[in-house]
Amino acid sequence: MELILLLFIFVLSGFLGFELIAKVPSQLHTPLMSGSNAISGITVVGAILAVNTSSDTLSVWLGFAAIVLATVNVVGGYMVTDRMLGMFKKKGN
């Protein structure tokens, strides 16, 4: 049953994602890409859960490496997007 629920969520969020970005002006293409790229760093949640004291050594270190990589993705992605949008913001005033 749980599996079905997960698939249900998957399908619905897929449709939602398509609906959200119907028409984006081209000046926002890069920020949209790097901003959503930062969201894909959500895998950091899975990485944190892997670094559990009850796990064996290899999986802990795999999880650790994943934490570092995903955090770079998250922090760098959000910051660089903000920097870019900050440059756009100055215009027109």
Added chain:
Amino acid sequence: METLVNLSYIAAAILFVFGIKMLGHADTARKGNQISSIGMAIAIIVTLLSQGLDYKLVFGGIAAGSVIGFIAAKRVQMTGMPELVALFNGFGGLASLLVGWAEYQRTSHTKLAGIDIAKVETFTAGVIVLAILIGGITFTGSLYAWGKLSGKLSGRALTFGGQKTVNALLALGIIAAGAIFTLAPTAELAYPTLAVVIVLALLLGIFAVMPIGGGDMPVVISLLNSCSGLAACAAGFVIANNVLIVAGCLVGASGLILTIIMCKAMNRTLVNVLFSSFGATTPATGNASTGEMKPLSVEDAYYILEAARNVIVIPGYGMAVAQAQHAVKELGEVLEANDCEVRFAIHPVAGRMPGHMNVLLAEADVPYEQLVEMDDVNPTIEMVDVAIVIGANDVVNPAAVDDPASPIYGMPIINAHKAKTTFCLKRGKGAGFSGLENALFTAPNSRMIYGDAKATVTGLVAQFKRS
């Protein structure tokens, strides 16, 4: 506790949805990005409340990643943006691969009082393969794209005999190894087959991006972005975590839409972009161009611009290479001071990533209102006195409109050839990324200004200032 964590994940998911939605509108974009980052912070913080975490490693990892990400985001030049996005993408993909692997390692090595009680569900094994496959392709594909974009590897489409066969064999190998692993995830053979999947997925990422040329990079980058989301989504299935599935899937879907927008801007299908090795060979052109390229000196160009009342600038990747965006902005200013209307016409696939030209011009402080999209400028282009093409080529190639034999026939272009006069700033006489002749350069109303774009534009500005 479990309930609190799950409720927080729902809150995070809602913030992601609003964040992406707001990122799509100019006036709310920055706020949208901040909202989605709050969602991310919530998701991470509640995850830290889980039982039994090795906090030294967790916080060590987060700290290390934050520092690296912070420095990279602060130091990057806007011209280096495509590379950085590609690199971040690759990191996300690799992280998802590792999460899948770590979960397999954990479940297959679970011991209770020294007795092996390893149990891996078939479904879990299947999604582990998917997370590793998509994550692996995203990782090496993005790294290869990063190499191409930063000039460390050749930007040209690289092909060799039997390339498609190699790719097909890699794909078949992954399917076979993945199936063996999925059917018997705790058998003795399981680990070796999983290793085979990892290695083949990494190789496939390289071989898939290799034959794609520089001008098609906007499509590749946005597709890899979509893949990094799907990899996170697959990792979410591995550990049965809702927030990974929702967030990953949102990114996957929005990335795919961006990919489709890019393909449409080139009038090509995704399959064609990925597999046709566009630009690897120089195709025979249907219409051999007639006429010669007519060079023009910077000084003569100044006299024409001085009299112009309506100018559009059409930037391309060459402007990014020459780092000419600040000089171009200055040119816009002196032209305006000279009572001339200046606009920047931006083609959706100009540059190496979606929106590349917009980012560069925004960095140079070009006013927002001066940036116009292709569809808004084409109807009135006959009124334009001078169209200045800076380092753009295929996106202004009239063959796309009038030469059915041309490989880019049907691609929407900015009709620079219809302006009263066209200046083409170009380093030399070479062809563009697609290797095509460009009839614009030999058109009767076109003048070539050879040399480094930045030097040329700076020269023009100096002429204006002197008078």
